[in-house]
Every structure is written in structure tokens, then in C-alpha cells.
Amino acid sequence: MVDITRANHLLADFHQLANTKTSRSFDKTFPLKIGIDLGTSSIVLAVLDHQDRPVYGSFEFAEVIRDGLVVNYVEAVQIVSRLVSEAEQVLGVAIEKAATAIPPGTVGNDKKIVSNVLESAGIEVTTVIDEPEAAACLLDMHHGGVIDVGGGTTGISIIENDQVVLTIDEPTGGTHMSLVLAGHYRISFQEAELLKRDHKQERDNFIIVKPVIDKMAEITKTILAQHPISPLYVVGGASYFEEFASAFSAYIGVPVIRPDYPQFVTPLGIAKASILD
Template structure:
């Protein structure tokens, strides 16, 4: 699939520079775009050039969002501000605006809080897109469904002719995996989270969290009963397990595609949704 191959190339380039405190070469005439992803387990800042190629990336692990809602506003602002400062020092120009994302169906003050955090970090809030729609931008999805498995929720967007026609969001995600691991080993949430991130324990961990993955697949199945579609793409940090998409495909009896570094799909898509800014405008 050509669109998936292109997305994988961008993801691989971003992964090379993420948290290295370095940036790719940049022609100011191309302009740049900025995206901020307030995730359940981490906050990611992405800077792309005007051609949607990665320039800079940084993230911090954080516990500021639960079930899609910001629960620690001040810490969120502090982290975004730190990431912004780091980017500006490396790139050599100010980041004057950034886009953000929200779980599908978020409304009212819960939606506005993402924009408020961006603005409190001294950037104008550009676009606010729902997370699966952001992911679809990078994946080039015009037909099919994007399943965004985050820390707190599983969000599903079904697309037709490039537009979302069905949006579903349910509170089952990576946090629930951590809770299951904590219960299994009778350890703290913090210990279980570290265990979950330990690549050497991935096979054992996946066996333990398989029921949670099947619950995510059932949420997806129910959505597809309302609006059958293909292909299916799964993204999000909680989908990093090697066996994840296979378990989904077996449950759904339908092929499921997962891009490389699925945790970075939505953050890059958020940046892609932004308007192009030119450095001289912020000087």
C-alpha cells in the first residue's frame, strides 16, 4: 500500500530525530508546522517543514491526561513550554502557533482546554482535530477506518471519500493494560507501567493484557457493525506490541494494518493539519 509505505518513511525519519536534541536541515522558504499531542502517557511536540517532512521531535512521559481528559493543567503547560523552548533552541526560530488534538466526540470546555494549554505555552492555537482524523492525515486514509488506541481510550473513525462518517470513542486503552499487569503481579501502577514498557517482557505482558486487546477489538467490531469498511489501520502507543494487529485481525476476521512507530502517527498527523508558518513572521 503506497500511502502506508510513505507514512512509514516519515515515521522512520521522525523516530531518528525524536528526543535527540537535533533537527533536520531546513529551507525557511518552505515554512514549518507544529503539532502538540497531549497523550495519556506522554506529551509529544512535532515540527514539520512545509512539505510535511520531520524537522524536530521531542516528548516527555507524563501523567496529565486520563480517559482523554486533562487532569493536571499546570504540568501540561510546563511540559509543552519545555518542549517548545527546546525546539526553538535547536531550530533557531520561535514557534508561534501549534495545532492540537482531542478524543473523538470531545465538546465544550474539555475541547477548549487543549487550546488553552497551547496558548498558555505562548503559542497561538491553530487547528483542533480529533485524534483518529489526525492519524488519517499521515496515513492518507480516504476510505476505511483508523483505530487510535491511546492510553485512556480507543477511538475509531470511519472514513468515506476522505470525510469521517462515524466516530466512536470508548474508555479502554493502555492504562487499562497497566492496571491488569499491576493486578497480575500485585505491584504498584508505576511498577506495572515500567514493566509494560520493558521490551524484554513483551511476550509475557501481551499474554496478560490479551483480554484488554480483545475488548478494544470488540469496541471496533461494534463500530464496524454500524458502518462496515476496509482497510483498517491501528495506531497509538498502546498498539506497540508486535502481536497487537494480529490479535485484532483474528478477532475481527479482517486484515489490520499497523504502521511502524504507531505512537508517533497521531502527533505527526496533528502537525500536518496545521497551517504553514514562515520563520520571519515570528522574528
């Protein structure tokens, strides 16, 4: 039996902090753990205390990352600088170091570019972790599969004995949902992005984007046929639909666990995995 009660509690706390940009009290004799996640649809800053409890959070929607690559470097630096400055004002401490994450399989200059963004914003990068490892860290997961439904891609990672032994990243994600909505309603991509986040229209939107979700599930089903494993967790902002996990489970034929506020699993995991002096 998988118990993600603690993870859900942390995610709920962080969700409240990130949406109000308020902070919780913390012991200033210990350094804070900072994580900065450069996602396809948003950049998230997560702050934990030395006991891995959320202290502060913030995020800003942005289109500066595409399929794990920085496509607008200057704007990415500006957003990170802004989020860090706001956090410093609220917390009353300087933020000089942080951890970050990269999509699995990222190599060469693409691997360095995320760190370069943070460094250009005046932040020393202490830890760079793969996104599925960050998710596993937050979930205290040592064995199983992580299905990370991001903006541009769906990544499936198999973890055994705390090690990522297989990763597949396919170009189907939240962006494709928005494109389907844009085509259905004959609206712009930007309007479709906002519509996708409208919880009042979630049921109707889910029916429209379900073929995209089925494609994600088919990718996962193919991988599991070759590498069966459990439990399976689905994370990432594009999995926020209430019916996502049940529809995904029905398609692949095995249970799928979706934490609360799945868009914040990776950012919190990055912060939790950060290395302190």
C-alpha cells in the same frame, strides 16, 4: 492494496529525531509546521518542513491527561513550555504557533481546554483537529477505519470521502493494560507503566494483557458489524506490541494494518494538518 511506505518512512525518521532530540536541515525561508499532541501517557511535539518531512521531534511521558481531559493543567503547561523551549534552542527559530488535536466528540469547555494549555505556554493555536482526522491525514487516508488505541480509551472512527462519519470512543486502553499488569505482578501502577514499555518483557506482558486487547477487538467487531469498511488501521501508543495487529486481526476476522511507530501517527498528522499563514 494499501501502501503506507511513505508514512512508515516519515514515522521512522521522526522516531529517530524524537529519541535523540536532534534536527535535520531545513529551508528557513519557509515556515515550519508544528504539531503538539497532548496524550494520556505523553505529550509529543512534532516539527515538519513545508514538504511535510520531519525536522525535529520530542516527547515527555506525563500523566496530565485522562480520557481526553486535562487533569493537571499546570504540569501540562510546564511540559509544553519545556518542549517548545528545547525545540527553539535546537532549531534556532522561535515557535509561536502550532496545531493540536482533541479526542472525537469532545465539546464545550473540554474542547477549549487543550487550546488553553498551549496558549498558556505562549503558543497561538492555528488548527484544532480531531485525532482520527489527524491520523488519516498522516496516512493519506480518504476511506476506511481508524482504530486509535490510546491510554484511556479505544476510539473507532469511520471515514468516507475524507469525512469522519462515525466515531465511537470506549473506556478501554493502555491504562487498563497497566492495571492488569499491576494486578498480575502485584506492583504499583507507575511500576506497571514502566514494565509495559520494557521491550525485553514484551512477549510475557502481551500474554497477560491480551484479554484487554480482546476487549478492544470486540468493541471494534461490534461496530464493523453495523458499519463494515476497509481498510482498517490501528494507531496509538498502546498498539505498539509486535503481535498486536495480528491478534486483533484474528479476533475481528479482517486484516488490520498497523503503521510503524504507531504512537507517533497522530502527532505527525497534527503537524501535517496545521494551517500556515
